[in-house]
Amino acid sequence: MAKLVKVAETKNLTPGKATAVEVEGNRIAVFNVDGTFYAIDDTCPHAGGPLSEGQVKDCKVTCPWHEADFDLKTGDVLAPPAFEGVKSYRVVIEGNDVKVELKSE
Numbered sequence: 001m002a003k004l005v006k007v008a009e010t011k012n013l014t015p016g017k018a019t020a021v022e023v024e025g026n027r028i029a030v031f032n033v034d035g036t037f038y039a040i041d042d043t044c045p046h047a048g049g050p051l052s053e054g055q056v057k058d059c060k061v062t063c064p065w066h067e068a069d070f071d072l073k074t075g076d077v078l079a080p081p082a083f084e085g086v087k088s089y090r091v092v093i094e095g096n097d098v099k100v101e102l103k104s105e
Ligand code: FES
Pocket: 044, 045, 046, 047, 048, 049, 063, 064, 065, 066, 067, 068, 080, 081, 082
């Protein structure tokens, strides 16, 4: 089962900005890249850096702690020192609401 959970409003997340939200035990980083929204786990698997505070370029975020790169679409790791990616979430915009899809496992 999957459900959509509101995590932000579009007006509060201007292009180039990210925010971290806590949703049902998941800490999720939500990014606005030129009007397209992406959501991935906020916690870097290398040593726990906050990806929502990382530098965003194109569709990639660089961890602020040791500069591993992650793909915002898939959560895949693109550059070390992290060796594994993070979970990515489908984002749905409904009106002004930014929602992420959570799947129960
Ligand atoms: S904590 Fe993210 S690269 Fe080290």
